[in-house]
Amino acid sequence: MNELSQEDFASLLAFRTGLRRYLRWSETRVCEAGLTPAQHQLLLAIKGHGPRVAPTVGELAGYLLLRHHSTVELIDRAERAGLVRRGRDAEDNRVIRVSLTPAADRVLSELTRLHLAELQNLAPILDRLSAELRHLENPHPG
Numbered sequence: 001m002n003e004l005s006q007e008d009f010a011s012l013l014a015f016r017t018g019l020r021r022y023l024r025w026s027e028t029r030v031c032e033a034g035l036t037p038a039q040h041q042l043l044l045a046i047k048g049h050g051p052r053v054a055p056t057v058g059e060l061a062g063y064l065l066l067r068h069h070s071t072v073e074l075i076d077r078a079e080r081a082g083l084v085r086r087g088r089d090a091e092d093n094r095v096i097r098v099s100l101t102p103a104a105d106r107v108l109s110e111l112t113r114l115h116l117a118e119l120q121n122l123a124p125i126l127d128r129l130s131a132e133l134r135h136l137e138n139p140h141p142g
Contacts, residue, residue: 011132018125022118029114033107038064039078043108046084046100054087054097078104 030040045063049055055063061071075098078084083104089095100108 007132011129014125015129018122018129022122025118026115029111033111035083035107035111038074039081039083040108040111042074042078043083043100043104044112046098047105047108053089054099056089056095056097060098 026040027037030037033040035043041064042060045060046055049059049063057071057075058068060075061068064071064074066074075084075086079086082101084098084100086096086098089097
């Protein structure tokens with residue numbers, strides 16, 4: 001690999017700073033909506049899983065990069081807060097699936113609108129960084 005340049009470090013710093021600003025912005029919006037960041041991630045994992053069938057605890061653990069028991073604890077707290085509900089799988093009664101309550105679905109929809117708008121604001125920065133990285137990898141195309 002080539003020697004790292006000052007531009008390499010500056011690009012990585014710009015990316016990480018932008019990412020951290022987005023995450024901080026996100027946490028603030030989530031807390032203003034009455035959720036914890038972990039609850040928001042859980043709701044997004046449930047909704048993002050797809051409409052066909054609600055996710056299992058194991059699938060949620062995979063999305064959240066958590067251990068099974070930590071995911072169960074998060075689901076327990078979210079269930080007590082009225083955000084999610086558990087139900088048995090229609091085909092295998094041993095499998096538990098987790099779905100959103102209507103109230104959680106409404107809150108998540110509003111948060112998602114805000115997050116997508118903020119990502120549109122970040123897109124030009126990410127595009128610029130991507131172009132800079134492509135140039136650094138191949139400074140003399142052709």
